[in-house]
Amino acid sequence: xxxxxQSPSSLPASVGDTVTITCQASQxxxxxxxxxxxxxxxxxxxxxxxxxxxxxxxSSKFSGSGSGTDFTLxxxxxxxxxxxxxxxxxxxxxxxxxxxxxxxxxx
Amino acid sequence: xxQLVETGGGLVQPGGSLGLSCAVSGxxxxxxxxxxxxxxxxxxxxxxxxxxxGGNTVYAESxxxxxTTSRHTSRNEVYLQMDSLRTDDTAVYFCARARVGARLQASxxxxxxxxxxxxxxS
Numbered sequence: 001x002x003x004x005x006q007s008p009s010s011l012p013a014s015v016g017d018t019v020t021i022t023c024q025a026s027q028x029x030x031x032x033x034x035x036x037x038x039x040x041x042x043x044x045x046x047x048x049x050x051x052x053x054x055x056x057x058x059s060s061k062f063s064g065s066g067s068g069t070d071f072t073l074x075x076x077x078x079x080x081x082x083x084x085x086x087x088x089x090x091x092x093x094x095x096x097x098x099x100x101x102x103x104x105x106x107x
Numbered sequence: 108x109x110q111l112v113e114t115g116g117g118l119v120q121p122g123g124s125l126g127l128s129c130a131v132s133g134x135x136x137x138x139x140x141x142x143x144x145x146x147x148x149x150x151x152x153x154x155x156x157x158x159x160x161g162g163n164t165v166y167a168e169s170x171x172x173x174x175t176t177s178r179h180t181s182r183n184e185v186y187l188q189m190d191s192l193r194t195d196d197t198a199v200y201f202c203a204r205a206r207v208g209a210r211l212q213a214s215x216x217x218x219x220x221x222x223x224x225x226x227x228x229s
Binding site: 032034036038042043044045046049050055087089091092094095096097098099100101 | 142144146151152153154157165167168201203206208212213214215216217219220221222
């Protein structure tokens, strides 16, 4: 199975900050990498697909980059509604695997 | 408008069975891939199973042989039959539509239900 490792696991930040979350795959997954936002009691929301493509309707404050094994999600100008847990997910091979999540919390 | 609604969650004893349903509107399950994903309390997201548009299914190793995914195309519903349940199957279970990638693999999970809670406990 392809292991996805996110860092950090927890990220304290303030409103207005810009933050970057990283995701590393245990093997080359090309650009087969997606990012999701998850809030308690809500369904996950697709933010970025194929490493760098913004999902329709998602704010341009979110951006993704990377290929191969190393990927990043950057969120600019943090607002209160952005504080959530973020997951990367690979689909190069089955089983589909997710990172362990990065909890973005208010400092 | 696309909508997925999971039902069937509840409390079940270890070793018991439970069936979940995912009622879909806005797309046809016969033409799409649908996945089940779960989140255990305090844990991350875990892919559980996938049913392809042709009806074939694949499963995570952790549930293989115990869980069965099926569908009813005329009702436009997908099901997750869970047998031999264990305490570590306790989770919120989501169904989600999976887009089809360039190699016909499941790629992005773009529409999700709100989830249904399954608790396995004596």
